[in-house]
Amino acid sequence: MNKIKVVANGEYQINVNQNIIVNDYTKSSEVNKEWLFIYVPSNMDETLDLKLCNTNTKEKIYILLDDNSKLDLFMIANKQLPSNYEFKFVIKDNSELVVNKFYYGNGHHEKLIIDLIGYKSKVYYNLSTVTKDKQKYIMNINHSNQETVSIINNRGITINNTALELEINGYILKGMKKSVMEQTSKIITLGENYSVIKPNLFIDENDVSVRHGASIGSFQKESIFYLQTRGLSKANCYQLLMQAFILSILKITEEKKKELLQIVNIGGENHECSK
Amino acid sequence: MIILLLKIDNLNVLVGDKQLLHNYNLNIDKGEIHAIMGPNGSGKSTLAKVIMGAEDYKIITGDIYYDNEDITKLKVDERARKGIFLAMQSPLEIEGITNADFLRTALNTKTKTNVDIYQFIKETEDAINELKMDSNMLHRSINSGFSGGERKKNEILQMKILKPKLIILDEIDSGLDIDSLKIVAHNILQYQQENKEVSILIITHYPRLLNYIKPDYVHIMTCGKIVKSGDYELALKIENQGYNNVKTIKNQNNKESTIKEKEEHE
Numbered sequence: 288m289n290k291i292k293v294v295a296n297g298e299y300q301i302n303v304n305q306n307i308i309v310n311d312y313t314k315s316s317e318v319n320k321e322w323l324f325i326y327v328p329s330n331m332d333e334t335l336d337l338k339l340c341n342t343n344t345k346e347k348i349y350i351l352l353d354d355n356s357k358l359d360l361f362m363i364a365n366k367q368l369p370s371n372y373e374f375k376f377v378i379k380d381n382s383e384l385v386v387n388k389f390y391y392g393n394g395h396h397e398k399l400i401i402d403l404i405g406y407k408s409k410v411y412y413n414l415s416t417v418t419k420d421k422q423k424y425i426m427n428i429n430h431s432n433q434e435t436v437s438i439i440n441n442r443g444i445t446i447n448n449t450a451l452e453l454e455i456n457g458y459i460l461k462g463m464k465k466s467v468m469e470q471t472s473k474i475i476t477l478g479e480n481y482s483v484i485k486p487n488l489f490i491d492e493n494d495v496s497v498r499h500g501a502s503i504g505s506f507q508k509e510s511i512f513y514l515q516t517r518g519l520s521k522a523n524c525y526q527l528l529m530q531a532f533i534l535s536i537l538k539i540t541e542e543k544k545k546e547l548l549q550i551v552n553i554g555g556e557n558h559e560c561s562k
Numbered sequence: 563m564i565i566l567l568l569k570i571d572n573l574n575v576l577v578g579d580k581q582l583l584h585n586y587n588l589n590i591d592k593g594e595i596h597a598i599m600g601p602n603g604s605g606k607s608t609l610a611k612v613i614m615g616a617e618d619y620k621i622i623t624g625d626i627y628y629d630n631e632d633i634t635k636l637k638v639d640e641r642a643r644k645g646i647f648l649a650m651q652s653p654l655e656i657e658g659i660t661n662a663d664f665l666r667t668a669l670n671t672k673t674k675t676n677v678d679i680y681q682f683i684k685e686t687e688d689a690i691n692e693l694k695m696d697s698n699m700l701h702r703s704i705n706s707g708f709s710g711g712e713r714k715k716n717e718i719l720q721m722k723i724l725k726p727k728l729i730i731l732d733e734i735d736s737g738l739d740i741d742s743l744k745i746v747a748h749n750i751l752q753y754q755q756e757n758k759e760v761s762i763l764i765i766t767h768y769p770r771l772l773n774y775i776k777p778d779y780v781h782i783m784t785c786g787k788i789v790k791s792g793d794y795e796l797a798l799k800i801e802n803q804g805y806n807n808v809k810t811i812k813n814q815n816n817k818e819s820t821i822k823e824k825e826e827h828e
Contacts, residue, residue, distance in 0.1 A: 507654075508617075508618075509654055510654055510656055512616055512617075512638060513650065513653070513654045513656070514656075514664075515637070515638035515639040515642065516614055516638055516639075516642050516647070516648050516650075517642055517664070517668040517720060517724065518639050518642040518643040518668050518671045518672045518724070519639055519667065519668060519671055520637075520639050520671070521637075521639070523639075523667070523671065527659055527663075527664070527667065528656070528659075530658070530659070531656060531657060531658025531659040531703075532658060534658055535657050535658030535703070
């Protein structure tokens with residue numbers, strides 16, 4: 288199992304096989320030492336667990352997938368203090384990046400750029416976040432080649448009357464025919480709603496398939512009633528619905544789901560990132 | 563010995579500023595099967611939700627007693643744990659919670675124990691077979707992608723696992739084909755035969771279900787109150803004559819009794 292744990296600002300515990308190369312800045316002219324640089328060479332099919340345990344810091348993470356490669360990336364952040372992240376994912380010809388990402392914690396600001404520069408490059412991006420203080424995510428997805436695919440699913444739960452802001456900007460440039468872009472974002476507010484979703488689609492090509500959906504609201508009263516009629520207390524109902532909401536979009540193993548549930552159910556205090 | 567399981571005493575219920583139940587009375591003894599029939603909007607489903615304790619329904623006067631206890635102020639889940647079960651007219655789909663997890667959580671909550679996993683699986687698989695359901699449904703999200711018939715069967719599966727004492731079937735027959743209807747009816751009756759003190763309140767538009775689960779009493783509701791009570795014959799007459807003529811229907815078997823008459827008799 289490939290693992291990288293970000294333990295402090297610029298300090299990492301890296302445990303990866305030879306198919307994943309970390310911080311070899313000769314692999315790209317675009318990236319410098321400010322970034323944690325993860326490079327997946329051509330024709331590789333790998334998984335990587337990326338744990339973001341540092342708090343109150345700025346962090347920059349760059350992932351480059353070379354031709355015909357695949358990376359299944361699981362990211363987890365459990366942070367009690369605010370943080371500021373910048374990600375860039377660059378995907379070359381016929382490569383595929385799958386991201387399943389779970390955030391739990393306080394204030395967070397994140398900027399993500401996904402560059403689909405390769406022909407038939409694909410990204411499947413699933414984000415679940417439980418927000419205790421203001422969080423803002425800006426995502427820019429650039430379809431810069433033909434037959435590129437981006438499927439973006441975001442889910443957030445806000446507690447303590449806090450705010451979650453999701454700005455998703457999808458760009459399909461002229462000539463990038465047969466590209467597919469889908470965005471779905473849902474936010475459940477457990478208190479007052481101060482959240483915002485900005486789904487922006489900038490499309491300069493006719494021969495494409497594009498879809499988006501965005502919703503902000505609370506759990507359906509009918510769902511809570513239904514669960515209560517089977518004997519579950521209201522608190523249990525909320526717990527079950529929260530778990531379902533945040534876990535159902537993540538394509539991860541049962542073992543990982545258990546890890547996430549532990550964070551949600553006990554507030555994350557005993558998780559390895561909090562120690 | 564207490565034989566009365568449910569007593570609804572002079573209940574008046576509001577939703578918003580609209581009164582949906584008027585001076586409503588109903589007694590159900592242990593082991594009895596009652597059917598409530600009535601046209602759309604007569605308050606049948608309201609009654610089911612009020613017995614279950616739904617929050618949107620405001621009781622302005624009256625009480626509900628269950629097993630000799632006033633449950634009027636109890637919450638939905640408290641009533642459920644005491645053994646009241648509502649099989650819904652339109653069971654909801656809840657994405658992300660598997661039927662197995664849901665059922666096991668509900669059972670653990672009801673029994674206040676961690677139910678043995680092997681016993682749970684065995685019992686659930688038996689019930690699934692008896693209902694002729696696909697065993698894979700246990701690992702799917704609650705009612706996700708289920709047909710109307712599968713959803714209704716899933717309600718009965720939950721009933722069999724949670725083992726209630728009062729079963730309210732809110733239009734359980736809608737969306738069921740004839741074969742599924744027979745299976746559902748058979749399972750409900752079998753459950754009652756195995757648990758003699760279990761009572762059933764059937765809410766339906768049509769007497770079709772009542773052909774398979776014969777009620778001891780049939781009540782006709784219009785405008786939030788019971789306007790006529792009788793036996794199974796009454797349901798058949800309703801089918802022939804419709805609800806518009808309900809007040810002119812006479813019960814040949816002389817079993818017609820209002821709830822008040824029944825109470826006086828007791």
